[in-house]
Amino acid sequence: MRIAKDNRNLPKQYYRSELKRCPHCHWKLKRWATLWRKYLSTLAGRFHVFSQGYRCANSDCPEPEAIYRSTEAETLSVPGCSYGIEVIVEVGYQRFWLQRTIQEIHGLLKERVLISERQILNLLAHFLALVRAGQPAKVAQLRAHWQKLGGLVLSIDGMQPEKGTPALYVVREVQVDVTLMAEILETADHQTLATHLLEPIKAWGLPVKGIISDAQESIRLAVAQVWPDQPHQNCQFHCLKEAGRPAFEADRALKTRLKKKLRGGLNRARQAIQALSETDPYRPVLLKYVRYLRFTLLVRSLPPFELGGLRMVQQLTLLEASLGRAQEKGGIDCCAA
Ligand SMILES: [Zn+2]
Known part of the structure; x- marks a missing residue:
């Protein structure tokens, strides 16, 4: 799915040649034309970027046609890509x-x-x-090393954001951790995988000791076709993630329930606390608790091990204990949640 972007009123960034004078005749360079411009999404925001081309202003220059550009602008992204x-x-x-x-x-x-x-x-x-x-040079360099190790150990991974869209397939050598192949494939039947990903590696003539993948059917068949006698193992990370899925789903449900329960009460409590007099000594303390509670609502989950629901329970337990102590110490007689 393409995301419609509003390109109106984006801040403009102009990039100019770092060279100010002609390297051939030392005349001052003059702006000649915009070489390219694009809307660029970066982690710091979105910009309308212009790369300005410069030429020598001297009509007797030995290289009057030479164009000088900003090297910085060329390193902002890659051609055909609108992300930094x-x-x-x-x-x-x-x-x-x-x-x-x-x-x-x-x-x-x-x-x-x-x-x-x-x-x-x-x-x-x-x-x-x-x-x-830089890969062909690297592969040539590593060839002797792989031979010493007795051959390649390959991991094959397919990534597809939605069903029916092309998928990105990546083959890596796991002993030295380099990417050997990476292709976006429109179809992912085993013959396509064998032809585009595996056969080129086989053609290097290095022995293959084993293959690891998530055991997707087409990968399994492609490997069996190209390296019928080599062991093909399930990726442990994928297995662990799959095994942890029921726990992760249960935790997600817990998190949703807790959030729902907390949100209404939290808003009411905040309004009540904000209505307290500015000079009330409990007001800043209680507002701090509200901030902590809001922070607790933002806890993230990441399968298989970072379980947001459980972390919320931990943080709420700490908060409850702290509120209890505060009540004993300072006689706070209202509870934020
Ligand atoms: Zn010149």
Whole structure:
């Protein structure tokens, strides 16, 4: 799904050539034309970015046609992408270092950047293209090392934000942790996976010791076709996540119930406390409790181990104990929640 963006009144950013004088004749450079402009979404906000081209003003210059541009502007993003490079890196980091799913990354990122799950997938493809740019040299370098290790251990992962949309497939070598292949595929039948992802790796002529995946049917068949005799194991992280799902769902339900219960009472309590006299010594203390309660409502969950509902219960228990102590000490006779 594309997200409609309002591009009116975006702050404009102009990038100019870092060179101020012609390197051939030392005349001052003059602005010539806008080389490109685009709407760029960054973690710091959205901007309308202009890259200004410059030329030498000297009609006798030996290189009068040379165009000088801002190198900084060229590093803001990658061609054909309307997100800043730091958004691309953030998405890649969340996915491949923190093992978050596209839905989870979307949940974390959507408050900072206007983005859809489909666009996150595109950014992952850009990220992997950047990573892969240095890959052929790396593979050549690592060849001897892999031979010493007895061959490759591959992990294969398919990411699809919604059913019926293209999926991003990534093959990594897990002993040295490098991405070998990354392709967005329109169809994900086993023959396509074998042809686009696995056969090119097989063609390197290195032995393959084993394969790890989430055991998706088409991956299983593709591996059986290309490396029929190699062990193919279920990914433990995927298994753990699946095994933890019932607990996670129960925790989510608990969190929803707690939030619902707290919200109404919290608003009423805040209004009552704000109505207290400014000079009331209990007022700032009680407002602090209200802030803490509001903070408790924002607790996040991340499967399989970060259970927001349980954390809310822990924080509420601490809060209750603290309120109890405050009542004994200071004689507070009303309770914020
Ligand atoms: Zn010149």
